[in-house]
Amino acid sequence: MTERQRVGIAEISIARAPGLLVAYGLGSCLGIALYDYQQNLGGLAHTLLPAPHGKEVVARKAKFVATAIESMVQDLCGLGAGSERLTAKIVGGANMFEPLQPAVRDGIGSRNIMAAREALAEMQIPLVAEDVGGNFGRTMEFDLDTGQVRVRTIRGGTRLTIL
């Protein structure tokens, strides 16, 4: 039986095959999976916000997209992953409620997605798949055996998407 490990809001988990990392009920939050296919080693972050304000000291790196990616890359490389082999998949970043003041600024969900794309590009980690945006929640399951990410949605009937 594969071990299933839950990754809560503002948490990062690192695991090796055989293992499953799961982020339940992502709304505007963004799930970021990084994977080294040679080592079958990967990490999953359940992030809330794009980036900290100004130069605030970040106690919880997993809370922010930018700091979570940095911290995961460090941890993974520390465990023997090759940074040149890492690939990324992102899931979530929805806008669950229609915005109160449309057009004032993008919702948090969209800003989380943008922040992840930028941070990954900067660190030269290829973003190989994504299932993001929309106005519905998602559960993300990251299989360390294969690097496969399964996305489950339940609004309007249960659906499963494989990334």
Added chain:
Amino acid sequence: MAFGNLTEDQLDALKEISNIGMGHAATALSQMIGDTVLLRVPKVTVTEIAEVPDFLGGAENLVVGVTLKVLGDARGRILLIFPTDSARRLISGLLAQPEESGDLSDLGISTLKEVGNILASAYLNALGSLLHLTLIPSIPLLAHDMAGAVVDSVLIELSEVGDLALMVETEFHGRGPRAAAVKGHFFLLPDPSSLELILDVVGGKA
């Protein structure tokens, strides 16, 4: 004001004013559905934002969330969560026609938003006149989805200023065979700066 530093007295003061506010909201709801609505004494808890979905039966549980912003002298959020079957019963009761399974109908959605509006207004009115503050609800927004996804959008704003949320939480349910199963959770999530203001007025300051 850090949520983690609240004293027992301050928590009691918050519980008491919420009790009164929720009482008004429950009266409004019972008049709407024409049946008694029972209310649990509010729980006031300071909790890690990350743990809030667990209070709602797990992050994947399908729920209906109605949220309003609190504007005026104090700011924050109100969040109402109904389990899906309770939401359907509430709609059926109010519209006197059955609500089909599957996605909520447009009429059902606007009915629930209106319920949210009435509950929030009753609560804020009571709170405002008690504290001599002007508190205005924004228009209600609704989402019908996984509990985790519904609450994370609401909590994200709070999380910009800290990792803890102050939750004033109550549960209401009907009495008798018909209304037995309308259950819901009512959360008041004040901004940290507004909490300070509320405590100031209520005299619970340490």
